[in-house]
Amino acid sequence: MISPVFLSLKLALVTSALLFVLGMPLAWWLASTRFRFRFLVEAVVALPIVLPPTVLGFYLLLVLGSRGALGAMWQRFTGHTFAFSFEGLVLGSVIYSLPFAVQPFTSALASVDRRLLAASASLGAAPWRTFWRITFPLALPGIVTGIALSFAHTLGEFGVVLMLGGNIPGRTQTASIAIYDNVQMLEYTAAAHQSLVLLGISLALLIGIHALNRKRNWRMQ
Amino acid sequence: MSGDLRVEIETALAHFCLKCHFDARPEVVVLFGASGAGKSSVLECIAGFRTPERGEIALGERILFSSAQGVDIPAHRRRVGYLSQQSALFPHLSVRENVEYGLLDQPRAERELRVEAILERFKIASLARRRPAAISGGEQQRVALARTLVCESEVLLLDEPLSALDEALKSLLLETIFDWQRERAVPMLYVTHEQSEAYLLSRRVLVLEAGKVIADGAPREVFNTPVRREQASLAGYENIFDAVLEALHPEMGTMTCRLGGSGLLMEAPVANRLAGEAVCLAMRAGDILVATERPSGISARNIVPGRVEVIEDRAGMVELRVLCGAGAATAFVVHITRGAREALDLHHGKSVWLIIKTHSIQFLRG
Known part of the structure; x- marks a missing residue:
């Protein structure tokens, strides 16, 4: 049986990795497009920031449950429901943490000086090389921030997980829910241990990001 | 070795229509004009950063842009060297890494040879391991110039590359640029609004005004016998x-x-x-x-x-x-x-x- 803290870490890791893979192309598009209705896409991406997690969780439950279109299809292929599974938690977390990854990615990519990109092209670098050698390294602090924020945000998520995961110990009971359960059952010692672990991880992450950015700024000056 | 540069472009800018037609042999041609005359836009069209509405840009036999034929070679395949007033050095790379950036496809041995040679020539070898932020503005511009020249492009476009530098350094660099162009025999367009630079660099000056070439000749002719008032001022x-x-x-x-x-x-x-x-x-x-x-x-x-x-x-x-x-x-x-x-x-x-x-x-x- 997996401990709730370990499950939370695993969920956060998978979610932030997926957000990097999916969020970068989306951020790249947002940073470079001249599409008129870009603001609509940005609004949809930002929605999870203002939406109560329970609302998001509720809608996901409708879609992913065994009566939902997606949930039914998933069940036919895999034999188990999408809701109340680790995969369901991952999907919910990806949507819930999307703005925390995509917004830092987008502003980091957009802040790279266009003149550097023009210089790179005039030195014969194809767009792919320009991206990996110039854009990506210069945007890296923002990208790392986005990954870390989505990791930390997933780690602390409660509402979506509760709605969608159903608090099944060992499968969908994450640390934040376990803490809530422990408090309900007056198991303060266990709650304190788990809280301390989450606090430590979150703090270490944020300190890490700030130290990294500081070191980088110092090197570029 | 490269061919002649042929430019015949037409495109709307913010305040006027750029309508420009000229040829350049492997020589230094100064593009002269007040700020906002369209000089930089001409270079941007040739470099491939701006797409003209109509016309043709060719380098020898190679067509870089042709609205009639639907050709528009992307900037990174034009082999056109471009340098602007802002050095645009890559801030996360060292001086050496900046200079060798354009040579990444070359075999390592040759790349190192060429980088060493140009670092020596521009007297920046001692700065090779520093980052752009750690060197002076004059040094940055020298590095940027070295980075552009080391690529052996088939045409060089320099957009007021020395305007931020002091006089002593400016004349030194002008000489280096001039020598380089003579050795390589490539067409070079040099944008400036300073007559002294035009006299020093070139035997041919194109005067641009509101997007059109209004005079074309030796600096002495162009500057000493102005034919029109605007040009005189x-x-x-x-x-x-x-x-x-x-x-x-x-x-x-x-x-x-x-x-x-x-x-x-x-x-x-x-x-x-x-x-x-x-x-x-x-x-x-x-x-x-x-x-x-x-x-x-x-x-x-x-x-x-x-x-x-x-x-x-x-x-x-x-x-x-x-x-x-x-x-x-x-x-x-x-x-x-x-x-x-x-x-x-x-x-x-x-x-x-x-x-x-x-x-x-x-x-x-x-």
């Missing part, structure tokens, strides 16, 4: 006056002109005109001498009394406005050195004589 003729041709003296090689307003009479070199015709005269502020007493025994034909109205300190010199003629209606702009101002004890209201050689007066077509 661009070319550094601070004094431009409307006048009426009073009398012609072909035997003496001069003609007498009466300036509008003040009625001052000036002797200008004779031109193929008729008495009574309206003309336009232009004089450089630096070609006018100032005396505090009326000079005698002097060859200059124009000795004009006047009064100092304004004295202003400018970079490296002093600019005077001297009012002359009836009703003090003609104002001459005169440039002198700081030493001259002190020696002559010039101040507001002081009476002076302006001395202008006949051949310092340019006759404009209108």
